[in-house]
Amino acid sequence: MAEPTLSLVGMTRDEIIASLPERPDAKMRAAQIAHHIYGRAVADFDKMQDLPKDLRIQLAEKVAINPLIVASHRKSSDGVEKLLVHIGDNQVFECVLLPYEDRVSCCISSQVGCPMGCRFCATGLGGFDRNLNAGEIVGQYLLLQGLTERRISHVVFMGMGEPLLNLPNVLKSLKLLHEEIGLSNRHLTVSTVGSFS
Ligand code: SF4
Structure with missing residues (x-):
C-alpha cells in the first residue's frame, strides 16, 4: 500500500506553520497558504504569487498541495x-x-x-x-x-x-x-x- 503523500490540504493552520521552514513570518505565510489552497482551490505553488519564490520552491520539494x-x-x-x-x-x-x-x-x-x-x-x-x-x-x-x-x-x-x-x-x-x-x-x-x- 502506498503511504499517503504529505500534503498541505488536510492540514490545520498550526500544521501548515509546522510544515514551513523556520521563519519569523510563518504565521502570515500559513494564512496566505490556507487562503490559496482552501479559499481558492489553488493546486499549483506557482499560482501563490504573494509567497516568496524561495518558499514556494522549498514547499514544492517537500510537500504536495492536494494528495489526490x-x-x-x-x-x-x-x-x-x-x-x-x-x-x-x-x-x-x-x-x-x-x-x-x-x-x-x-x-x-x-x-x-x-x-x-x-x-x-x-x-x-x-x-x-x-x-x-x-x-x-x-x-x-x-x-x-x-x-x-x-x-x-x-x-x-x-x-x-x-x-x-x-x-x-x-x-x-x-x-x-x-x-x-x-x-x-x-x-x-x-x-x-x-x-x-
Ligand atoms: S451503503 Fe454505505 S455503509 Fe453500507 S456498505 Fe455501502 S458504503 Fe458501506
Whole structure:
C-alpha cells in the first residue's frame, strides 16, 4: 500500500506553520497558504504569487498541495461529474459533483471500500481497504470545486465508506470544510448506517 503523500490540504493552520521552514513570518505565510489552497482551490505553488519564490520552491520539494490523482473523470448529460481518484496506488475511491438549479452539492468518500457489507451496495460487497485521512477527504471537495465556476455549497458524506468508522478524520475534515473553506455547518451532511466503534 502506498503511504499517503504529505500534503498541505488536510492540514490545520498550526500544521501548515509546522510544515514551513523556520521563519519569523510563518504565521502570515500559513494564512496566505490556507487562503490559496482552501479559499481558492489553488493546486499549483506557482499560482501563490504573494509567497516568496524561495518558499514556494522549498514547499514544492517537500510537500504536495492536494494528495489526490484523478484516475478517471466522467460527465453525464445532466451535468453530474464523477471522479475516481487515488494517491498513486490501486486503491481508487470516488467523489461526485452534483449541480442543481439552486445550488451545487458534492458527494465524497470517507473510506476506500467499506466494512459494513450492505447487500444492496457495490462498495460494501467489494470489502474494505483503509480509512481516508483528512487531506484525502477535503482533497475530493477541492478537486470537484476545480471543475466548476459555481461555488460548491453543500457536501454529503455518502460516497464510499461508513463515516462513523473513520470519525477522527471525518471530524477534522468537517472542521476544515467549515472553518477554512467557509461552508455552513447546516450544509455539511454525514450519512451513516449507524455504526460506531
Ligand atoms: S455503509 Fe454505505 S458504503 Fe458501506 S456498505 Fe453500507 S451503503 Fe455501502
